[in-house]
Each structure stands twice: as structure tokens, then as C-alpha cells.
Amino acid sequence: MRFGFTAKTYLVASFFSCYFYLHHVIVKDGRYEGATLIDVDDSAPCCDSSCEKASIKELQLCNKINQYKDMLKRAKKTVRDLENEIESATEKTKNEGSNDVHETDLPFKQSMGICSLLPSTPFTTSSLWQKFLPEIINASRNPDLPEMQTKENEEKIIVLLKEILSPPRMRRSVRHIPTFNHDGIKHILNIVYNRIKNPDQFPPLRIAVFGGSVTIGRNCLGKPEFHNLSCAWPRRFELLVNQMLGQDVVRVYNLGVGGTNSDTGTRMLKYWMYPEDLKESGPDVIINSYSTNDSVPPWNVTKDLDLVDLILDQSRDRLQNFVREALQSRPCGTPPFIVHVDDWLGPIQVALLGELSYNTAMVQIAKWYDTFAVSYADVVRDLVYANTSDTTFFKEWDAHYGHLAHQTIAWSLAFASMELVTNFCGDELQSYAMKQNSSKNKTTHVPKNPLFQQPNGQLPFLPPPLSRQLLLKNVTNEWMNSIEEHAEKIVRVDCSSNHYNPCLSAWIAAPENFGTYEINNFMATYATQMTGWEVEKDNQDGWSQKVGLVAKQKNASFTITFEDTDKPVKVITIFYLKSYGSKWKDSQAHITVSNSSSSLLRSDLSGEHDLKFSLTYSERLELQDVVPVGNTVKLKVQLQNGSTFKIMGLMLCSN
Numbered sequence: 001m002r003f004g005f006t007a008k009t010y011l012v013a014s015f016f017s018c019y020f021y022l023h024h025v026i027v028k029d030g031r032y033e034g035a036t037l038i039d040v041d042d043s044a045p046c047c048d049s050s051c052e053k054a055s056i057k058e059l060q061l062c063n064k065i066n067q068y069k070d071m072l073k074r075a076k077k078t079v080r081d082l083e084n085e086i087e088s089a090t091e092k093t094k095n096e097g098s099n100d101v102h103e104t105d106l107p108f109k110q111s112m113g114i115c116s117l118l119p120s121t122p123f124t125t126s127s128l129w130q131k132f133l134p135e136i137i138n139a140s141r142n143p144d145l146p147e148m149q150t151k152e153n154e155e156k157i158i159v160l161l162k163e164i165l166s167p168p169r170m171r172r173s174v175r176h177i178p179t180f181n182h183d184g185i186k187h188i189l190n191i192v193y194n195r196i197k198n199p200d201q202f203p204p205l206r207i208a209v210f211g212g213s214v215t216i217g218r219n220c221l222g223k224p225e226f227h228n229l230s231c232a233w234p235r236r237f238e239l240l241v242n243q244m245l246g247q248d249v250v251r252v253y254n255l256g257v258g259g260t261n262s263d264t265g266t267r268m269l270k271y272w273m274y275p276e277d278l279k280e281s282g283p284d285v286i287i288n289s290y291s292t293n294d295s296v297p298p299w300n301v302t303k304d305l306d307l308v309d310l311i312l313d314q315s316r317d318r319l320q321n322f323v324r325e326a327l328q329s330r331p332c333g334t335p336p337f338i339v340h341v342d343d344w345l346g347p348i349q350v351a352l353l354g355e356l357s358y359n360t361a362m363v364q365i366a367k368w369y370d371t372f373a374v375s376y377a378d379v380v381r382d383l384v385y386a387n388t389s390d391t392t393f394f395k396e397w398d399a400h401y402g403h404l405a406h407q408t409i410a411w412s413l414a415f416a417s418m419e420l421v422t423n424f425c426g427d428e429l430q431s432y433a434m435k436q437n438s439s440k441n442k443t444t445h446v447p448k449n450p451l452f453q454q455p456n457g458q459l460p461f462l463p464p465p466l467s468r469q470l471l472l473k474n475v476t477n478e479w480m481n482s483i484e485e486h487a488e489k490i491v492r493v494d495c496s497s498n499h500y501n502p503c504l505s506a507w508i509a510a511p512e513n514f515g516t517y518e519i520n521n522f523m524a525t526y527a528t529q530m531t532g533w534e535v536e537k538d539n540q541d542g543w544s545q546k547v548g549l550v551a552k553q554k555n556a557s558f559t560i561t562f563e564d565t566d567k568p569v570k571v572i573t574i575f576y577l578k579s580y581g582s583k584w585k586d587s588q589a590h591i592t593v594s595n596s597s598s599s600l601l602r603s604d605l606s607g608e609h610d611l612k613f614s615l616t617y618s619e620r621l622e623l624q625d626v627v628p629v630g631n632t633v634k635l636k637v638q639l640q641n642g643s644t645f646k647i648m649g650l651m652l653c654s655n
Contacts, residue, residue, distance in 0.1 A: 113186075114193035115425035125419040126167035132244070136414075137161060139243035140407060144230035145221075148403065156404060165379070165411060173412035174419050175342070175359075175373035176366035185424050187334050188284055195249050204251040206278065209234040210265040210322075211289030214343060215256030219400040226546050229254050233343075233409035234287075240410050253278060257510045257648075258546050259577070259616040261293040262318035264508065267573060267618065269325045271506045271651055275513055286326045286336045291344035291377075292399050294318050295358045296615065308354045315361035316466065323369050324462055331459045331493045340366055342375040343409055345384050345394045352385070368466045374416040376409040399613075459493055461486045504567045504633070508575050508649030509547045516547055523549070523558070532556025532639070536646075546614075548577065549647040551589070557638035560650075568654045569627040571620060572635065575649030578607055579614040587642035593623060596632040600624050607645045616648050626654075 129136070140157055142148060178185060194202035209215060217232030218225065229235055238252040253275060257264060265288060272279060294315045297307055319340070327335050340362045346355040359375060366373035380393040388396045393405045464470055464478035507514045507522065519535045532553040549558075562569075572593055579587075587607030593600045600623040609615070627633050633652060639645050 114189045114196075114421070115428050123422060125415060125422050126171070128418060128422070129167050129170065129415060133161060135244055136240070136411075139240050140236075140411075141243075142230065142236060142239060144235065144239075145403075148221075157407065160404065160408070161411070164383070165408065167415075169379060170412065170415040171419070172378040173374050173376065173416045175340075175363050175375050175378065176371070177420055177423055178370045178372055180370050181337075182424070182427065184335065184337050185420065188337050189421065189424065191284055192249055196245060196247070199247055204248055205285065206283045207234075207238075207250055207252045207285040207287060208274065208278065208283035209252060209254050209256065209287040209289055209341075210262075210268065211256040211287075211341075212260050212293045213256070213258035214292050214400055215289045216254060216258060217406065218258065219398065220403050220406055222402055226258065227256075231403050231406060232256075233406040233413075236407055236410035237413050240414050253283065255510060255513060256289070257508055257616065259293065259614055259648075260290070260508075260575075261296070261615075262288060262290045262322040264575065264616060264618060265290060266318075266322045266325045267651065268508065269322070269329050271503045271653060272329075272501050273506055273508060273513070281333060282330050283336055285339060286329075287339045287341055288319065288322055288326075289341040289343065290318070290322075291342045291358050291362070293615065295344050295355065296348055296611070307349050308351055308357055311349070311354055311357035312361050313468070315358045316364060319361060319365045320368075320465060323365060323371060324465075327369070327460045327462060331489075335460045338369070338371040339413075340371060340373045341409065341413060342373070342377050344399075345377050345381065347396050347399070364466065368463060372416075372420060374413050376405075376412040379412050380405075380408065459486070459489055502567065502655050503651055503653040504562055504565055504569055506649075506651040506653065514649075519547070519549055523560070526560040526562060528559050528561045528634075530558040533558045533637075551639040551643075551645045553639075554643065555639060556645075557636065559634060559636040562633045562652065565627065565629055565631055565633060568629055569623065569633050569652050571622050571651075571653050571655060572601070573618055573620050573649075573651040573653070574605065574647065575616055575618045575651075576605055576607060577614055577646040577648055578609040578611075578617050579646075580609060580612055583644060584608045585642060587645050588640045589645040590638045590640040591621065592634075592636040592638075593621070594634045594636075595625075595627050600627070604640065605645075607642065618649075 137158060140161075141154075188205060191202070191205045195204050213227070215232060215234065216227035217229055217235075218227055220228045220231035232254060234252045234254045234256075238250055241250050242248050255268065255274070267273075269286070272282070274282065295311055297310060298314075301307070301310065323338055326338050330336060342359050342362050344355065344358050346352075349355055359377060362373055362375075365371070383392075384390070384394040388394065391402065393401065393408060395401050462482060464475070464482045470478060505522075505526075507518065509515065509519060516535050523530065523535075533549055533551055533556050536548060536550040574591065576589070578584075584607055589605050589607065591601070591603045591605065593602075601621055603619070603621055605619055635650070635652070637645075637647065
């Protein structure tokens with residue numbers, strides 16, 4: 001403990017509490033009513049034994065005065081004793097070393113990176129948020145949308161931040177801050193700090209956001225549109241951070257694909273399906289924002305099943321697969337920092353507990369793998385459920401919401417990120433003080449948790465998967481098995497080359513990654529036969545007509561051919577749309593895969609489901625035999641039933 005401020009406060013409080021007590025005791029009798037006892041002077045009654053005129057009441061008053069004077073003497077003595085104790089303790093603290101960092105520790109302050117920008121005195125996210133609120137308001141303006149720069153919208157933002165989204169409410173956004181992944185946090189903060197100090201030499205922090213139609217800003221401006229990346233919260237978060245800091249410190253890549261869930265994101269991670277400028281080393285931060293579509297029940301679920309538990313297990317499994325793949329996606333470099341963003345409030349399920357299932361699963365996975373969990377939903381949940389007709393943060397008839405909700409998601413992530421930084425910097429200060437203290441006293445430190453600490457550039461340890469099959473009686477054995485498996489993986493990792501892409505070809509339709517032009521170019525390159533299929537991007541008949549390769553007539557078919565392959569092919573994954581209504585009735589496609597001499601696989605896929613919205617599904621098809629390097633692979637898709645079918649992506653890979 002550092003005495004200074006704390007001891008002085010206690011000293012002053014002690015003295016004035018005594019003084020206050022003695023000074024404000026009022027004489028309630030005779031001519032002395034209203035006089036304060038310690039101010040009694042010559043006008044006071046004669047209390048000397050020689051006074052013969054003193055009445056009985058005056059003598060009683062004299063006795064009280066003498067008692068209070070004795071109390072005041074004892075109080076002053078107590079204060080002097082406290083002063084002596086404080087001097088002694090302060091001197092002892094100087095000799096033994098302090099656990100606090102003082103402003104005079106300039107060499108350490110200069111070596112703290114981004115933490116050197118924060119004060120050494122105690123600071124909190126709430127105090128920083130309030131201090132910089134005017135700057136936050138200014139940084140929330142979106143230059144990409146000049147039509148939204150109106151006085152009305154400006155006033156709404158000010159009211160939200162000043163009157164509704166107070167720091168205590170914003171603290172609800174923090175669901176889990178990593179406790180063991182100190183090195184991972186330090187890595188990304190060093191990237192930010194270096195960029196701030198020398199933007200010409202150091203790159204920005206690269207953030208990849210995976211999600212569905214909410215993530216890409218569908219209906220964000222209140223009008224029908226597939227996506228609006230400028231209005232969506234990932235862009236708003238990027239603008240908020242960069243405009244606050246006055247330069248491009250972070251670069252956010254919106255990799256959202258409408259109608260997809262964490263299963264799709266896991267495959268995108270596994271097969272390195274990034275934009276060109278991310279393919280060499282991958283992102284520094286990976287954000288999972290699939291809460292909406294991970295909360296959707298399976299299309300073929302029976303009505304008697306408990307959807308609350310079903311969605312809990314489904315969300316946990318999907319998130320867990322995503323996190324495990326993300327943590328291992330850069331085996332020869334520092335693992336990406338994983339963030340969950342929960343923006344789901346409904347409406348899909350009847351039971352409200354079902355709408356909360358994703359949030360529960362997210363927190364479980366975040367704590368199990370020590371990842372960063374943020375929830376916009378928790379920031380506004382009580383406001384939304386208290387009045388579901390208010391459309392500021394939620395629409396009870398639509399999973400997509402307006403620009404103020406997207407801006408609030410950006411604020412929620414920003415506030416939680418500030419909480420992450422202030423906690424980290426507080427830990428850094430304390431760690432430094434403990435090292436200083438232990439070096440003087442020759443004491444040892446408590447070791448870090450070895451299961452969550454590994455040198456940068458080493459494959460991270462993954463605990464056993466969290467599932468209903470993991471029991472108290474077998475968890476220790478499973479944990480030990482995971483440690484052994486981790487050691488074996490480290491030995492097998494080959495870091496002599498960059499990330500290995502196991503796919504001959506891999507794409508999924510996405511606004512910022514693979515759109516109409518790219519799909520047309522792909523088909524022009526590899527299609528050896530195409531009848532009745534074309535690239536579609538038109539929402540006249542609803543959201544099911546987002547960009548993709550669609551069958552426009554009965555018996556429509558196409559064949560794509562890869563000759564003299566440079567990679568083996570064992571698995572083909574097809575992303576396709578399931579929708580509803582008369583247009584999609586009995587929709588079915590027949591898939592055939594062959595090499596130069598024989599058929600390797602036949603399968604049927606249905607494009608119809610009972611849900612009243614469109615979703616992107618994926619089917620993993622494993623071939624009978626591996627197609628070796630230098631051979632030919634042919635994939636034929638034919639509309640077998642119904643009037644339409646839609647392909648959203650294709651992957652031909654070795655595993």
C-alpha cells in the first residue's frame with residue numbers, strides 16, 4: 001500500500017470528526033443557548049472554586065465544559081499518534097519497496113507502450129468515457145453517409161450517449177475479459193501503439209468480422225437493401241476508433257455473408273477464405289458476430305423438442321468449433337485475438353429463455369477458452385423488453401435493425417475494448433510494482449498458468465471440448481490428453497512456408513469478398529457446360545435473391561472442370577440456399593463428382609425448408625477416392641426438381 005493520499009485523508013477525517021463533534025455541541029440552557037463550547041471565553045460562567053455567585057446550573061455547565069475540554073485533548077493526542085504511525089509506516093514502505101507505480105518512474109512509464117498514454121493514478125473506463133464523451137460524440141459521425149448528417153440525428157446520438165447509454169449501462173457490454181491471455185492482449189495493443197507512434201512504418205491493427213446479414217447492415221437505413229457496409233456496425237466501430245485517435249489505427253474487414261452461421265465462418269477460417277491483403281498472414285483480431293443465425297432452430301426440428309436447450313447446445317457447439325479453428329489458424333505466428341459480439345435480442349422463439357440461449361453459450365465458451373466476449377444485447381435488453389414496440393434498438397417483426405442500433409453496437413464494443421485496455425494497463429502497473437518489490441526482498445512470483453501461456457509463434461493450447469460428454473469424473477484425463485495432443489501438434493507444425501491452403505478452389509458469395517463479378521469470372525474460367533444458370537443479384541422477390549448462382553429453368557445444369565490439378569481433392573463443400581414459398585417448392589439439385597475415368601460421388605440437396613426466412617446451408621461431401629495432383633476433377637450440378645436452386649459457394653479441398 002502507498003500511504004500518501006490514503007493516510008492524509010484518514011488523518012484529516014479523524015481530526016475533523018473530533019473537532020466537529022466538540023465544536024457543534026450546543027448548550028441548551030439559559031443565556032448560553034446557541035454558543036459553541038470550544039469557543040467559550042471570558043463571557044463564560046465562572047468555573048473557578050473562588051466564584052461564590054455561580055448557580056447550580058452554571059456549575060453543572062462548567063463540569064460539561066471541562067469534560068469536553070478533556071475529550072478534545074485526548075482527540076488531539078490521538079491525531080498526533082496517528083501522525084507518528086504514518087511517518088513510521090511511510091518510511092518503512094520506502095525501505096521495503098512499494099507495490100504502486102509513481103509518476104517518478106519515468107523509465108518504466110516510457111517502456112509501457114500504449115499504457116504510457118494513460119495516467120498512473122487510478123483510472124476507470126467509466127471516468128475515461130465521461131471525460132472524452134464530447135470526442136466520442138464527434139467520432140460517431142459517419143462521413144460515409146452524408147445524408148445522415150442532420151441535426152435530428154445529431155440530437156439523437158447526444159441523447160443516447162448522455163441520457164440513456166450511461167457508463168453503468170455500457171458496463172453491461174463486458175461479458176468476459178481474458179485473464180490468462182495477457183501476452184495476446186499485449187500483442188494487439190503493441191500493434192496499436194506502434195501504429196500511433198509511427199504510422200508510416202507500422203501497419204494498422206487488422207480486424208476480420210464474420211457474421212450474417214445483420215453484420216453487413218441489411219435494412220440499416222430503414223429501406224430494403226441486401227447490405228450497407230457503410231451503415232453497418234463494423235464500419236462504425238472502425239470510424240469511431242480512427243476518428244477518436246485522429247488516424248487510421250485499425251482496419252476492419254467485413255466478411256459477413258447473409259444467412260450464414262458459425263459453421264460457415266469455421267470453414268472460411270479453415271480454408272483461409274480472406275481478401276487478398278489478408279491471405280499472407282491473416283487478421284490480428286477475429287470477431288464472431290453470428291449470434292442471430294446461430295440462434296435459429298434447425299429447419300427440420302420437431303415441435304415437441306425443448307428449443308431452449310437445443311439452441312444452447314447448438315450455439316455452444318458452433319461457437320466452440322469456430323474458436324478452436326480460429327486459435328489454430330496461424331500455427332506459426334501469434335494466434336489471432338478472438339472476440340465474440342452478441343447482438344441477438346429476437347424474434348424467433350416463443351420462449352424468452354430461448355432468445356437468451358446464445359448469450360449463455362457465448363459466455364461459457366469465452367470463459368472456457370479465455371476469449372473476449374461483448375454483448376450489445378445485454379446493454380439494451382431491459383429497455384427493449386420493457387417496450388418491444390420501440391424500434392430504436394430492436395424490431396419485433398424483423399431480426400435486422402436501424403442505424404442507431406448499429407451505432408450502439410459500435411459503442412458497446414468500444415466501451416468493452418476500453419475496459420480491456422484499462423484492466424491490462426492496471427495489471428501492467430501492478431506487475432511492475434511487484435517485480436520491483438520482489439527484487440528488493442528477493443521473493444518469487446506466482447507463476448503464470450502454463451496451459452494458457454506459450455511463446456509468441458507457438459500453437460496455442462486448446463482444452464478438451466466443452467460438451468455434455470465432458471464429466472467431472474473424466475475431465476482430468478481429457479485435460480491430460482489435450483496437453484499430450486498439444487505437444488504432438490507443436491512437433492508436427494511446419495513453419496518453413498506461409499499458411500498452407502489445402503483447397504484447389506474455394507469461394508463463398510459475400511459483398512466485400514466475392515460478388516457478382518468474381519462469380520461470373522469463376523464460371524467463365526472453369527465452366528465447360530452451362531444451361532439455365534446465371535448470377536443473380538435482385539431482391540424484387542425477397543431476400544432469397546441475394547447474390548449467388550441460380551437455376552432459372554427446369555433441368556438447368558452446369559459442369560465445372562479442373563484439369564491438371566495442383567492439389568489433391570478429397571472433400572467438396574457446397575454452400576446453398578434454403579428458402580420458402582411457392583417459388584422454392586420441391587427445390588432439389590443433383591450433384592455428381594467424377595475424375596477423368598469414373599464417378600466418385602452422387603448426392604441430392606434440397607433447397608426448401610419450413611422456416612419463414614432464407615438461410616445459407618453447407619454440405620460437406622467426401623469423395624470415395626482422393627483425386628491426386630495432376631488429374632482432372634469434374635463437378636456437375638443439375639436442377640432435379642422444382643423451378644429453382646441457388647449455389648452460394650463452392651470448395652474443392654484435400655481435407
